[in-house]
Amino acid sequence: MHKAVHTIVFLTSLFGGSQGHASQPPELTVAPPSWWVGMQSSTLQLMVAGKDIAGSEVTVNSPDVSIVKVASQDSPNYLFIDVDVKHATARQYTFTLRRPGQADTQFTYDIHRRRDGSRARTGFGQRDTIYLVTADRFVNGDPSNDAHAALVDKPQPDKPGGRHGGDIQGLIDHLDYLQEMGFTQLWPMPLLENAMDAYSYHGYAITDHYQIDPRYGTNALYRELSKQGRERGIGLIMDVVLNHIGSHHPWMADMPSADWINNQGEFTATTHRREALHDMHGVAADVSAFSDGWFVPTMPDLNQQNPYLATYLTQQAIWWIEYADLSGLRVDTYSYSDKAFLSHWTHRLMQEYPELNIVGEEWTVNPVITSYWQAGSNPDDGYQSSLPSVMDFPLQATLVDALKNQESWGTGLVELYSLLASDALYGDPYNLVIFGDNHDMSRIFTQLDEDFALWKMAMTYLLTSRGIPQVFYGTEILMANPHSDDHGVIRSNFPGSWPDDKVNGFTGENLTAQQQEARALIQGLLTLRRQHPVIATGQYTHYAPQEGVYVYFKTAKEGKQGHGDGAMVVLNKNAQQVTLPLPRFAAQLRGINTLQRWPDSSEVATATGEITIAPQSATVWLLN
Structure with missing residues (x-):
């Protein structure tokens, strides 16, 4: 008696018919959706999700790919397949899942040829200036994707916390502006799917790690952004979230294992006491309270101590670097993830891409804590990090204080001098990302009480100091958030690409004289950095x-x-x-x-x- 065979074919048209994000039928999903030959590690772990597939026997149709291990965890609906792809060639492979008394299930899996020089890619560095954007608030390049039938959070352009319609096409349409200004790297806040009921525009509540949110565009369009950026000398940095997911992620309805989410999948707030990780007098309970706690109930905290989840997050980052030809990663809430996992994760990525740059967010004004995470810093506990860069929050806070505080023996510009004297703590202070503001704090013009002279001093310092400068979109035209620290106000629309805009920040139309002077200063300093690289x-x-x-x-x-x-x-x-x-x-x-x-x-x-x-x-x- 012959068993029926149910075949699921993964479509890969996004890469000219040979590469891209596979379509995901409801019966079965596979992550990563594709892979490449010639990677440094020959082991690939496929996470397969489908009804009652745990315990399946798995075969593959070619000896070029060998199955090393098949495992399941607590859920009957997940299967983890470790395969050795050392001898794989660029082609499509067919995997068969067999379960007693049930029809066989097949899926096809594409392994591709890597781009020439992919491993040797050069990440962002000191010569660069990063432009940070909230894509939803930058440019609405395609109004047809403002809403999506399957996603609850619809456009609310009049609400600070609503979706306003900016997208990847808008970014592509204004790459020439970034090039003319002199920016060489683009860092959009996360663009992956956030199928949340509200406040989905910021992107940090991910519900699909392998799919661009359709209100921003498609995977293919994201890769086109990267391609067109590189043609203009602008690299693309992806904002990666390792610590948490969105509460509407499919995992929350069916966790692969009982320990997939910290605190048994129930909300327990983090203490935010990052000092616990460094405290020689501290206790393990305080470390767990920090690392295992959640930010908010809508952002479940991932348990990276689970080896299958750790592998999933590692392969996901590699997949996007390879697929979209990225120049680097920015890692959100870096220190909140498990320390041992972060050590392994950074090592694995730098093993794959030795010249890549990755910057971690550690929001503290204490350089002892910030420096702990950077490779080469050699902390007292011997922690081994391969993280090349850290966001320099100590410098950001000190710069504002140094400019605003009254000059005295211990305050004012001497605060900046004293902080820089602590650079010996870092493995490489020249590889820190420096900034006046970002998407989570008041804009630098507001922090400086809209004192234009102090703003000019701050921006000149940031673009001539040590480190890699990052500029938040709209800083060049003095965008501000007076009388409000609401993040939706801080991340206001960039003027010039919205129907009722009378001011255009791109063309300069109706900018004030002060705004025009500000934009000219930024453009001039970026030109100076290019013409005299030693300044950078x-x-x-x-x-x-x-x-x-x-x-x-x-x-x-x-x-x-x-x-x-x-x-x-x-x-x-x-x-x-x-x-x-x-x-x-x-x-x-x-x-x-x-x-x-x-x-x-x-x-x-x-x-x-x-x-x-x-x-x-x-x-x-x-x-x-």
């Missing part, structure tokens, strides 16, 4: 502030004097003009004949003379 990548050397004046240099890292390239930057917080004698800086000016003020090339000083600094200003002097 050079050695940072600073002098202790004196009487409200802080001076630092960017010069060639090898430290050779007389190289004829570099810059001196002067921050003057005084309300009056300052005359600055240059002999104090003789060590940095050795071999330099003249200093030329940027962008006013007509203002030139000799290295042994003096310069005049305008009140409340940041000035850049090119060394010749």
